[in-house]
Amino acid sequence: MSHMISEQLDNCRLCGSLFLKNYTDYCKDCCKEVEEKYNSIAEYLKKEQNRNVTLEDVSASTGVSLKQIAEFIRDGRIYAEDFPNLGYSCAHCSKLIKKQLLCVDCFDRFSTDLNKTLKIDKLEKEIGSEQFTASRESKYWRLKK
Ligand SMILES: [Zn+2]
Ligand SMILES: [Zn+2]
Numbered sequence: 001m002s003h004m005i006s007e008q009l010d011n012c013r014l015c016g017s018l019f020l021k022n023y024t025d026y027c028k029d030c031c032k033e034v035e036e037k038y039n040s041i042a043e044y045l046k047k048e049q050n051r052n053v054t055l056e057d058v059s060a061s062t063g064v065s066l067k068q069i070a071e072f073i074r075d076g077r078i079y080a081e082d083f084p085n086l087g088y089s090c091a092h093c094s095k096l097i098k099k100q101l102l103c104v105d106c107f108d109r110f111s112t113d114l115n116k117t118l119k120i121d122k123l124e125k126e127i128g129s130e131q132f133t134a135s136r137e138s139k140y141w142r143l144k145k
Contacts, residue, residue: 037064038072045083054085073098 009018012027014034019027026034040062044050050057059066070088072078080086080098087096090103092110097103102110 034068037062037068038077040064041069041072041078045078045086051083052085053083055088058086074100 008021010021010025011017012019012030013025014030015027017027024031024034041058041064044058044062045053053061055066055069058064058069062069066088069078073080073086073088076099078086085096087098089095090097090106091101092106093103095103095105100107
């Protein structure tokens with residue numbers, strides 16, 4: 001029993017205090033606070049004249065921190081695709097993004113080395129496999145070109 005509970009304990013993403021993990025990353029107090037913040041942002045974004053707002057605009061109007069708003073967007077709670085200027089900075093180059101931590105360019109750059117290794121690995125396995133006949137191999141290379 002105590003083992004089960006310890007597995008469900010987590011540190012609140014906001015205040016760091018231990019809490020029993022349920023459906024959120026926040027303790028009960030912070031959860032309430034986060035919900036209130038979310039509601040004020042949702043209310044603000046509902047207004048037609050706020051279509052073109054930026055992250056800074058939302059923060060200035062609602063008093064919610066940039067980080068918190070960015071988290072809502074990253075978590076998908078705020079659907080930034082509907083708002084052309086709403087997003088947060090890529091963790092590497094500061095380009096405006098609406099999901100993940102990195103923009104597509106930076107993600108590509110960071111994952112290239114890893115991918116190269118994976119692709120070579122996969123290719124070696126395919127070439128090395130006994131079922132990989134000569135004809136299939138030539139077809140494979142034609143397709144690649
Ligand atoms: Zn908390
Ligand atoms: Zn980037």
